[in-house]
Amino acid sequence: MKLCFLGTGAADYSRELLETVPDRFAPDIRRCSAAILGGKYLIDAGPHVLDSLRIAGYPAGAVTDLLMTHLHKDHFNPENIGTLAAGREQPLRIWVREDAELPEIQGTEIRRMKLYERYQVGSDLAVTGLPANHGQGTRPQHFLMEYAGRKIYYALDGAWILNGAFNALKEAHLDLLILDGTCGDYIGDFRLAEHNSIPMIRMMLPSFATTGAIDDHTVIYISHLARTLHKSHAETSAICEASGFHVARDGLTIEV
Numbered sequence: 001m002k003l004c005f006l007g008t009g010a011a012d013y014s015r016e017l018l019e020t021v022p023d024r025f026a027p028d029i030r031r032c033s034a035a036i037l038g039g040k041y042l043i044d045a046g047p048h049v050l051d052s053l054r055i056a057g058y059p060a061g062a063v064t065d066l067l068m069t070h071l072h073k074d075h076f077n078p079e080n081i082g083t084l085a086a087g088r089e090q091p092l093r094i095w096v097r098e099d100a101e102l103p104e105i106q107g108t109e110i111r112r113m114k115l116y117e118r119y120q121v122g123s124d125l126a127v128t129g130l131p132a133n134h135g136q137g138t139r140p141q142h143f144l145m146e147y148a149g150r151k152i153y154y155a156l157d158g159a160w161i162l163n164g165a166f167n168a169l170k171e172a173h174l175d176l177l178i179l180d181g182t183c184g185d186y187i188g189d190f191r192l193a194e195h196n197s198i199p200m201i202r203m204m205l206p207s208f209a210t211t212g213a214i215d216d217h218t219v220i221y222i223s224h225l226a227r228t229l230h231k232s233h234a235e236t237s238a239i240c241e242a243s244g245f246h247v248a249r250d251g252l253t254i255e256v
C-alpha cells in the first residue's frame with residue numbers, strides 16, 4: 001500500500017517559497033494538503049495539486065477518483081479539477097458528502113456519500129465517510145479507507161474526534177492514521193475549535209488505543225501543518241517522534 005503526501009500544509013502556504021522551489025519538494029515548504037493512494041485515488045485537489053502530481057511523478061491521467069474531504073479553498077480548486085478531468089474517455093469521479101454543493105465541472109461525475117455508509121470506490125478500495133469537527137458549511141468528512149487489505153484513516157481537516165467517528169473506529173486496528181496537526185506544540189490557540197494542536201494529539205492517541213482503533217503496529221502521521229504555527233520540519237519531527245507519531249512532508253511516500 002503506497003500513499004504519497006502531495007501536500008502537507010494548511011491554507012497559509014507561502015507563495016514566495018513556492019516561487020523559490022516551484023519544481024521540487026522541500027521539507028520546510030508545504031503545499032496545500034492532498035494525497036494520492038495507489039497512484040489513482042486522489043484525496044483533495046487544491047491550488048497546488050497539479051504541480052505536486054507532476055513533481056511526485058504521478059500522471060494526472062491515471063487518477064480515476066477524487067475523494068473530497070471538504071470544500072475549503074486549500075482542498076478544492078474547481079479549475080485544477082477541470083484540468084485533471086479534461087480529455088478523458090471515462091469521467092473523473094468526485095466523491096463528496098451528499099449535501100455538498102459543487103459547481104459544474106466538465107468531465108466529472110459526482111458520487112454522493114452518506115456518512116457511515118461504505119462505498120466501493122474501485123476494485124481495491126472501499127471508503128466510509130465519518131463526521132468531522134470542521135467548518136460545517138464545507139461539508140467535511142474524514143475517510144476510513146480499506147485498500148488492498150489495509151485500513152487507513154485520513155482525518156483532515158478537523159479538530160479532536162466526534163463521538164460517532166470514535167465509535168465507528170472501535171476495533172479498526174488501523175494500519176495508518178493521519179491526523180490534522182495544524183497548530184503547533186502549545187496550548188491556547190483559537191483554531192482548536194476546528195484543528196488539532198500537538199498537545200491534543202498526545203491526549204487523543206491513548207484513547208484511540210483503549211478502543212482498539214489503533215494498536216502497537218499503527219503508523220501515525222500528522223499533516224496539514226500551518227506554516228505560521230510550527231517550527232522547522234526537523235524540530236517539529238523531533239517533538240512528535242518523542243510522543244510516538246511522525247510528521248508528514250510533501251513528497252513523502254508511506255508503505256504499510
Ligand SMILES: [Zn+2]
Binds near residue numbers: 011033072075157224
Ligand atoms: Zn485545510
Ligand SMILES: [Zn+2]
Binds near residue numbers: 070134157
Ligand atoms: Zn478546512
